[in-house]
Amino acid sequence: MLMNIYDVSxxxxxxxxxxxxxxxxxxxxxxxxxxxxxxxxKEIGYTPNVFARGLGLNTMKTIGIMCTDSxxxxxxxxxxxxxxxxxxxxxxxxxxxxxxxLETKKKYLELLLSKRVDAIILVxxxxxxxxxxxxxxxxxxxKKVPIMLVNGHVxxxxxxxxxxxxxxxxxxxxxxxxKSGITDIVYLYTSNSHSGLNKLSGFRKAHFMHNLLLRPxxxxxxxxxxRRAKEYLTELYEKKVPFNAVVTSDxxxxxxxxxxxxxxxxxxxxxLSIVGYNNSILAECTEPALTxxxxxxxxxxxxxxxxxxxxFNGSDVPNKTYITxxxxxxxxxxx
Amino acid sequence: MLMNIYDVSxxxxxxxxxxxxxxxxxxxxxxxxxxxxxxxxKEIGYTPNVFARGLGLNTMKTIGIMCTDSxxxxxxxxxxxxxxxxxxxxxxxxxxxxxxxLETKKKYLELLLSKRVDAIILVxxxxxxxxxxxxxxxxxxxKKVPIMLVNGHVxxxxxxxxxxxxxxxxxxxxxxxxKSGITDIVYLYTSNSHSGLNKLSGFRKAHFMHNLLLRPxxxxxxxxxxRRAKEYLTELYEKKVPFNAVVTSDxxxxxxxxxxxxxxxxxxxxxLSIVGYNNSILAECTEPALTxxxxxxxxxxxxxxxxxxxxFNGSDVPNKTYITxxxxxxxxxxx
DNA sequence: TTGTACGCGTTATCAG
DNA sequence: CTGATAACGCGTACAA
Numbered sequence: 001m002l003m004n005i006y007d008v009s010x011x012x013x014x015x016x017x018x019x020x021x022x023x024x025x026x027x028x029x030x031x032x033x034x035x036x037x038x039x040x041x042k043e044i045g046y047t048p049n050v051f052a053r054g055l056g057l058n059t060m061k062t063i064g065i066m067c068t069d070s071x072x073x074x075x076x077x078x079x080x081x082x083x084x085x086x087x088x089x090x091x092x093x094x095x096x097x098x099x100x101x102l103e104t105k106k107k108y109l110e111l112l113l114s115k116r117v118d119a120i121i122l123v124x125x126x127x128x129x130x131x132x133x134x135x136x137x138x139x140x141x142x143k144k145v146p147i148m149l150v151n152g153h154v155x156x157x158x159x160x161x162x163x164x165x166x167x168x169x170x171x172x173x174x175x176x177x178x179k180s181g182i183t184d185i186v187y188l189y190t191s192n193s194h195s196g197l198n199k200l201s202g203f204r205k206a207h208f209m210h211n212l213l214l215r216p217x218x219x220x221x222x223x224x225x226x227r228r229a230k231e232y233l234t235e236l237y238e239k240k241v242p243f244n245a246v247v248t249s250d251x252x253x254x255x256x257x258x259x260x261x262x263x264x265x266x267x268x269x270x271x272l273s274i275v276g277y278n279n280s281i282l283a284e285c286t287e288p289a290l291t292x293x294x295x296x297x298x299x300x301x302x303x304x305x306x307x308x309x310x311x312f313n314g315s316d317v318p319n320k321t322y323i324t325x326x327x328x329x330x331x332x333x334x335x
Numbered sequence: 336m337l338m339n340i341y342d343v344s345x346x347x348x349x350x351x352x353x354x355x356x357x358x359x360x361x362x363x364x365x366x367x368x369x370x371x372x373x374x375x376x377k378e379i380g381y382t383p384n385v386f387a388r389g390l391g392l393n394t395m396k397t398i399g400i401m402c403t404d405s406x407x408x409x410x411x412x413x414x415x416x417x418x419x420x421x422x423x424x425x426x427x428x429x430x431x432x433x434x435x436x437l438e439t440k441k442k443y444l445e446l447l448l449s450k451r452v453d454a455i456i457l458v459x460x461x462x463x464x465x466x467x468x469x470x471x472x473x474x475x476x477x478k479k480v481p482i483m484l485v486n487g488h489v490x491x492x493x494x495x496x497x498x499x500x501x502x503x504x505x506x507x508x509x510x511x512x513x514k515s516g517i518t519d520i521v522y523l524y525t526s527n528s529h530s531g532l533n534k535l536s537g538f539r540k541a542h543f544m545h546n547l548l549l550r551p552x553x554x555x556x557x558x559x560x561x562r563r564a565k566e567y568l569t570e571l572y573e574k575k576v577p578f579n580a581v582v583t584s585d586x587x588x589x590x591x592x593x594x595x596x597x598x599x600x601x602x603x604x605x606x607l608s609i610v611g612y613n614n615s616i617l618a619e620c621t622e623p624a625l626t627x628x629x630x631x632x633x634x635x636x637x638x639x640x641x642x643x644x645x646x647f648n649g650s651d652v653p654n655k656t657y658i659t660x661x662x663x664x665x666x667x668x669x670x
Numbered sequence: 671t672t673g674t675a676c677g678c679g680t681t682a683t684c685a686g
Numbered sequence: 687c688t689g690a691t692a693a694c695g696c697g698t699a700c701a702a
Contacts, residue, residue, distance in 0.1 A: 004678090004679055004680090005679060005680065006679080014688075014689085015688065015689045015690070016679090016680085016681095016689090016690095017681090017682085017688070017689055017690075017691095018687085018688060018689075020680070020681060020682085021687095021688090023680095024681080028687055028688085029687070029688085030687060030688090033687085033688085047448075047449045048449075048679080048680070049390070049451070049678085049679050049680070050449065050450055050451055050680095051386055051389035051390040051393070051395065051451065051678080051679075051680090052390050052678070052679030052680040052681085052694090053679080053680050053681075054386035054389070054390075054680090054694095055384070055386040055387050055389075055390050055678090055679080055680070055681095055693095055694050055695065055696090056679085056680050056681045056682080056693080056694055057680085057681070057694090058386070058694080060386065060450075062429075065430075069415065070405075070411060070414055070415045070418065071411050071412045071414075071415035071416075073408075073411075073616070076405060076406050076411035076414075077406045079405055079406075079411075079414075079430070080404065080405045080406035080432060081406075083405065083430050083431070083432055084432060087431070087432075092429050092431075092450065093429065093430050094397075094427050094428065094429055094430075095400075095414070095418050095428050095429075095430045096418070096422070096427075097415060097418055097419060097422075113382075114382045114383075114385065115385055115395075115427065116384070116385055116386060226619075226620065252620075255620045258622060259622055262622045281408070281617070282616070282617070282620050284561075285561065285587075285590045285617050285620065285621060286620060286621065286622070287593060287594055287597045287621070287622065339694090339695055339696085340695060340696065340697095341695080349672075349673085350672065350673045350674075351673090351674095351695090351696080351697090352672070352673060352674080352697085352698075353671085353672060353673075355696070355697060355698080356671095356672090356697095356698095358696095359697080363671060363672085364671070364672085365671060365672090368671085368672085383695080383696070384694085384695050384696070385696095386694080386695080386696090387678090387694070387695035387696040387697090388695080388696055388697075389678095389696095390677095390678050390679065390680085390694090390695080390696075390697095391677080391678055391695090391696055391697050391698085392678090392696090392697075393678080
């Protein structure tokens with residue numbers, strides 16, 4: 001039933017070497033034999049066995065994509081764009097969702113490596129542990145295949161990073177808000193990851209540059225939980241802590257702010273300005289639609305794959321590429 | 336650098352056959368040699384070459400997952416659950432996003448087949464063409480490997496289906512709405528796919544059962560475009576066509592209805608009841624939160640993988656499994 | 671319980 | 687331009 005290269009060679013009256021040459025587009029084949037072989041291939045419906053090919057070439061043109069959770073809005077987009085770009089370059093993508101537990105991440109990275117993938121893409125800042133010792137598993141893996149980080153950074157040989165300049169982005173909106181006269185700003189954030197800390201630092205920097213002191217209640221870790229965001233704002237509100245803007249590190253949290261405003265009948269953006277992050281589908285679907293920072297996932301992914309292909313064909317590629325975020329103005333801010 | 340089974344056998348002072356037995360958990364190995372081999376494997380960091388193994392066994396324990404767009408809320412969830420379940424069964428997932436063009440779907444299915452995946456999972460009703468002739472490529476593929484459909488159905492040998500009973504679900508909410516006295520209901524839907532038509536027919540059936548006649552303006556195809564939903568409702572509203580509920584085939588469209596209500600200052604659910612579909616993140620994030628039909632993606636995926644594993648180990652498995660949707664009551668309805 | 675030897679289907683090298 | 691043949695690394699009959 002399943003044909004192999006010998007069947008083709010027999011039927012075409014040539015050697016398997018010639019068949020192989022035809023398949024792989026080797027020029028040293030006469031037009032006549034080439035046509036004959038091609039016609040036989042079509043006739044008997046022959047497809048080269050990828051395992052045998054993989055065995056010889058030691059590659060199956062497959063990239064491992066790891067993320068903590070591919071159903072997350074941001075990561076789902078990233079996975080989509082990565083797969084699309086990889087496929088455009090004739091690479092398959094093996095998806096692997098790890099969750100956030102470090103041991104599980106290690107285990108799956110090891111697993112992917114054992115599958116002989118040609119490279120591994122780690123998507124999202126959740127793969128970079130704050131304690132750099134905990135990142136050694138990534139450096140170790142980089143000894144075998146290129147490791148590409150999308151929106152995370154680890155220093156090391158054979159590790160490549162593409163990231164969005166989160167700090168600047170948050171700095172920039174906060175600065176804009178302050179310049180527009182809004183100075184009591186609450187910053188709600190999802191995580192203490194490297195990226196999370198960067199954003200926070202952008203928020204602080206904007207205050208520093210304007211000589212504003214930042215009340216400790218104005219920054220709050222809420223994880224990825226819009227309820228917690230809403231509750232925290234409610235708490236501040238009931239304590240009469242004044243605030244007239246909420247900047248967030250994720251649209252989810254901005255949704256919480258919106259729900260808070262809705263519950264207390266606050267006008268957005270009249271009484272309260274709200275800024276989301278990631279420019280996800282949520283930003284469009286809420287009412288009013290969220291002003292949100294576009295972290296440029298698509299560009300991030302395109303760049304990542306382009307860099308990877310550069311590595312594969314021996315080009316000189318940058319280890320670290322920054323992409324600048326855009327602020328997408330919608331209806332929760334008046335600047 | 337990269338060790339093979341011969342290196343292990345040499346270092347352990349046994350034959351490669353023994354090493355192979357140890358790796359594959361064959362019982363016919365003395366405890367002593369087993370330990371020795373294991374220690375050598377650990378020492379030199381040996382990992383079996385999956386290509387060579389694949390060549391012999393003619394499988395790499397890999398499943399192809401095809402979907403039109405893995406960044407879609409529903410499909411992203413499905414992909415996540417499928418990957419999780421497959422991995423729990425020691426299978427890798429190759430992701431392949433096809434878009435909606437039939438020729439591209441065919442091409443990618445062929446591609447996946449040529450990669451010698453052990454099965455292919457087609458996720459979403461978008462893979463079932465309304466003209467059954469156009470589904471022959473699926474039947475053809477099923478001659479090589481099992482084809483699993485998640486929320487779609489094609490009749491044929493070696494094709495297995497798990498789906499949510501969409502028709503019943505829409506029938507049921509519509510019926511509930513009507514019983515609560517709301518009879519002017521607009522149904523907005525995304526697609527004329529098989530599943531889409533089923534939902535529509537559930538909507539019609541509810542009217543039929545209550546002896547209500549259904550105005551043609553009350554059903555409208557809007558694709559996956561909340562703006563179009565909003566525009567259409569606006570159009571009806573301005574034409575004074577009365578309606579006090581909107582049932583949709585997707586939360587996206589319910590978002591459009593919500594935006595319409597917001598714009599015209601309609602109270603939801605007082606003036607207008609709204610029902611979404613898929614119980615996506617959107618349903619929670621809007622204000623008021625959407626009553627939505629939970630199409631049970633997770634169950635669908637778990638069942639699909641369970642069925643697939645059943646096929647692999649020769650069990651007798653059902654060709655078609657139905658899963659009943661749940662109505663998740665939130666704040667856009669008063670029933 | 672262990673080892674030998676072959677098959678799996680390619681690609682690549684080298685000789686012609 | 688073409689063909690023979692050696693890897694590639696593993697699993698497994700079969701032999702011992």
